[in-house]
Structures are given as C-alpha cells and as structure tokens.
Amino acid sequence: MPKEVLENSSNSELVLELIEVLEREASLFETFLELLERQQQALVTNDLDAINDVTLKQREKTVESAALARRREELVRELSSDGNTAENLTISKLIETVSSGPAAELERLRGNILGMNEKIEKVRSQNCMLIDNSRKNIMKTMEMLGRIRRPDNGYRKEGQASRADANIALDRRA
Numbered sequence: 001m002p003k004e005v006l007e008n009s010s011n012s013e014l015v016l017e018l019i020e021v022l023e024r025e026a027s028l029f030e031t032f033l034e035l036l037e038r039q040q041q042a043l044v045t046n047d048l049d050a051i052n053d054v055t056l057k058q059r060e061k062t063v064e065s066a067a068l069a070r071r072r073e074e075l076v077r078e079l080s081s082d083g084n085t086a087e088n089l090t091i092s093k094l095i096e097t098v099s100s101g102p103a104a105e106l107e108r109l110r111g112n113i114l115g116m117n118e119k120i121e122k123v124r125s126q127n128c129m130l131i132d133n134s135r136k137n138i139m140k141t142m143e144m145l146g147r148i149r150r151p152d153n154g155y156r157k158e159g160q161a162s163r164a165d166a167n168i169a170l171d172r173r174a
Contacts, residue, residue, distance in 0.1 A: 014079050018076070019102060022110075022113065028068065032058065036123040040130065043131065044130065079094065
C-alpha cells in the first residue's frame with residue numbers, strides 16, 4: 001500500500017493527534033492497572049476505605065477513557081474519509097500507510113496498549129475471583145449461623161432437660 005496518508009498535511013496532523021490520543025490512552029491503562037492492583041491488595045486486606053477510594057478513581061478513569069476512545073474513533077473516521085484508505089481503518093492498516101517515524105510510534109503504542117489490556121484483564125479476573133470467593137464464604141457463614149441450635153436450659157414435666165429444637169432466628173436481609 002503506498003504511503004499516502006502522510007502526503008496530505010491535514011492527514012499528518014490527524015495522525016500526530018491520533019498518536020497523542022493513543023499515548024494518553026496507554027498512560028490511562030497503566031493507571032487503571034495500578035488501581036486494579038491496589039484494589040486487589042485492599043480486597044485481600046479487607047480495607048473497605050481503600051476499596052471505596054479505588055472504586056471512585058476507577059470510575060473517574062473510566063469516564064476519561066470513554067472520552068479518549070470517542071476522540072480516537074473520530075480521528076480514525078476522519079483519516080478513513082480523507083484518504084483512499086479502507087473504510088475499516090485499524091492501527092495496523094494505518095501503520096502500513098504512514099511514514100516510518102509515525103509508523104514506529106504507532107506500532108510501539110499498539111503493542112503497549114495490547115500488553116496493558118492483557119495485564120488489566122488478568123488482574124480484573126483475579127479481583128472478580130476474590131470477590132466471588134468472599135461472597136461464597138459469607139453465604140456459608142450465614143448458613144452455619146442459621147443452623148446453630150438455640151440453647152434451652154428448661155426442664156420438661158418428666159424432669160429431663162429440654163432438647164434444643166429451634167434454630168436461632170437470623171435475619172439475612174441485613
């Protein structure tokens with residue numbers, strides 16, 4: 001494919017802006033990975049304040065990520081419509097059409113983002129497992145508490161000690 005995207009100066013500006021957006025996304029993914037790792041540590045140590053803090057920061061980063069993704073998609077659409085490039089322009093296809101400097105930068109960013117995405121997915125999966133196991137442990141504890149017999153130290157008519165037949169009332173809605 002000929003290197004036609006950078007021929008047009010407006011396209012080269014779009015490519016440079018796309019590189020800037022991708023750099024910001026990569027940085028955001030690194031931050032999100034750090035937050036997930038902090039969340040994992042907070043889950044293990046049962047630090048509710050840290051969990052709440054991390055969750056709030058994750059929401060903020062998710063909003064930032066959505067805005068960057070929208071801008072990236074706009075830039076890709078503009079690059080697709082300006083040149084003779086394919087309708088479904090991807091970073092891989094763009095790398096083939098730009099000069100070597102921006103192509104190398106796009107290649108580096110693509111690899112970095114894909115690597116971060118894999119790490120994020122792994123840590124997120126581990127965090128989900130920790131939360132699920134915690135919920136299972138809580139449910140088992142609640143079941144065990146529901147089976148505990150209420151002690152009855154009274155006597156029957158016959159003079160024998162009463163059997164404890166009733167379960168302790170336990171409100172599980174709390």
